Amino acid sequence: MGSTPPVFIGAEEVEKHLHRASLLLPALEAALANFSAGAAGGVVQPVRTVLPVPRHGGYLGVMPAYSAADDALTTKLVTFYEHLKDSSVPSHQATVLLFDPSNGTLKAVLDGSVITAKRTAAVSAIATKLLMPAFAEVLCILGAGVQAYSHYDIFTELFTFKEVRIWNRTKERAVKFASCVSGPVRVCSSAQEAVTGADVIVTATMATAPILSGDWVKPGAHINAVGASRPDWRELDDELMKNSVLFVDSRDAALTESGDVILSGAEIFAELGEVLKGTKPALPEKTTVFKSLGMAVEDTVAAKFVYDAWSAGN
Ligand SMILES: NC(=O)C1=CN([C@@H]2O[C@H](COP(=O)(O)OP(=O)(O)OC[C@H]3O[C@@H](n4cnc5c(N)ncnc54)[C@H](OP(=O)(O)O)[C@@H]3O)[C@@H](O)[C@H]2O)C=CC1
Numbered sequence: 126m127g128s129t130p131p132v133f134i135g136a137e138e139v140e141k142h143l144h145r146a147s148l149l150l151p152a153l154e155a156a157l158a159n160f161s162a163g164a165a166g167g168v169v170q171p172v173r174t175v176l177p178v179p180r181h182g183g184y185l186g187v188m189p190a191y192s193a194a195d196d197a198l199t200t201k202l203v204t205f206y207e208h209l210k211d212s213s214v215p216s217h218q219a220t221v222l223l224f225d226p227s228n229g230t231l232k233a234v235l236d237g238s239v240i241t242a243k244r245t246a247a248v249s250a251i252a253t254k255l256l257m258p259a260f261a262e263v264l265c266i267l268g269a270g271v272q273a274y275s276h277y278d279i280f281t282e283l284f285t286f287k288e289v290r291i292w293n294r295t296k297e298r299a300v301k302f303a304s305c306v307s308g309p310v311r312v313c314s315s316a317q318e319a320v321t322g323a324d325v326i327v328t329a330t331m332a333t334a335p336i337l338s339g340d341w342v343k344p345g346a347h348i349n350a351v352g353a354s355r356p357d358w359r360e361l362d363d364e365l366m367k368n369s370v371l372f373v374d375s376r377d378a379a380l381t382e383s384g385d386v387i388l389s390g391a392e393i394f395a396e397l398g399e400v401l402k403g404t405k406p407a408l409p410e411k412t413t414v415f416k417s418l419g420m421a422v423e424d425t426v427a428a429k430f431v432y433d434a435w436s437a438g439n
């Protein structure tokens with residue numbers, strides 16, 4: 126008797142079952158809290174292995190996790206490349222393998238790119254809900270790639286901003302962004318113009334040197350720093366890192382992978398999961414930075430969500 130082959134759930138199907146990133150919020154909040162609870166939380170997740178591909182300026186990330194609360198076991202394989210010559214190839218590509226945790230059988234292979242875009246934006250939204258100032262009116266997005274779109278979608282669904290601004294290194298892509306999304310967006314000619322007076326800022330670029338300077342940031346603003354996931358890459362300058370209260374998804378990952386944290390020497394105040402558990406305060410009246418690197422357990426709960434929805438319809 127042969128075993129059942131794994132199912133393949135491609136990007137369109139993932140998108141169909143995960144049409145709004147906000148569907149993931151309860152599962153992600155629980156996963157972040159469980160992760161920060163240590164062994165008691167039942168999340169088994171090493172810091173990811175990132176294998177450089179120096180000849181081509183690329184990286185392969187291997188991201189396994191088990192969540193006892195969800196009884197879900199996955200590993201994501203994600204590649205990310207700097208300076209791709211062929212602009213039709215996305216800079217980040219990912220696949221998630223979902224296993225039966227009781228016996229190790231591979232149950233499903235899922236497109237991981239939609240999952241990565243949506244779970245990352247949903248985690249930034251969780252941080253923003255906790256850390257943004259009261260009466261936040263202006264949202265600023267730096268970058269106009271995949272993450273910029275997914276962040277725009279969930280931020281405008283969950284929060285009411287009077288103004289949304291975008292800046293991108295290549296202005297035409299910011300203009301295209303403004304014409305594609307569902308609401309009005311002001312395209313700015315410089316990052317400083319976009320950031321000045323903003324209450325909530327998202328940095329979602331492939332920059333390797335700071336694009337956001339502490340000088341420009343309104344006191345009390347909240348920053349979601351999504352890019353710069355290598356120990357020698359930066360998006361935020363030292364002034365911003367040192368003069369903000371710093372929240373991370375994982376302390377171990379931040380101290381291993383984040384150039385903004387390692388090179389600035391900034392002190393980590395809390396993991397987001399500690400705030401969700403209530404063991405650390407949120408401090409929304411301060412200038413806050415959430416340094417996001419992306420955690421495997423986020424992919425685990427997202428893949429389980431998609432697989433369960435797919436199974437229910439099949
Ligand atoms: N924290 C997390 O969980 C995750 C983080 N990420 C990170 O988020 C960031 C964005 O990813 P994604 O949207 O998928 O990438 P995309 O390739 O879709 O977009 C990249 C964006 O970065 C801009 N950019 C590239 N180089 C520079 C530079 N030197 N200075 C300023 N802007 C630059 C590009 O501008 P232009 O149009 O001019 O090329 C573009 O707007 C990446 O750093 C990625 O690694 C991704 C997944 C998960």
Ligand SMILES: O=C([O-])C1=[NH+]CCC1
Nearest residue numbers: 203241354418419420
């Ligand atoms: O969590 C993730 O998938 C990634 N973080 C940085 C690059 C990809």
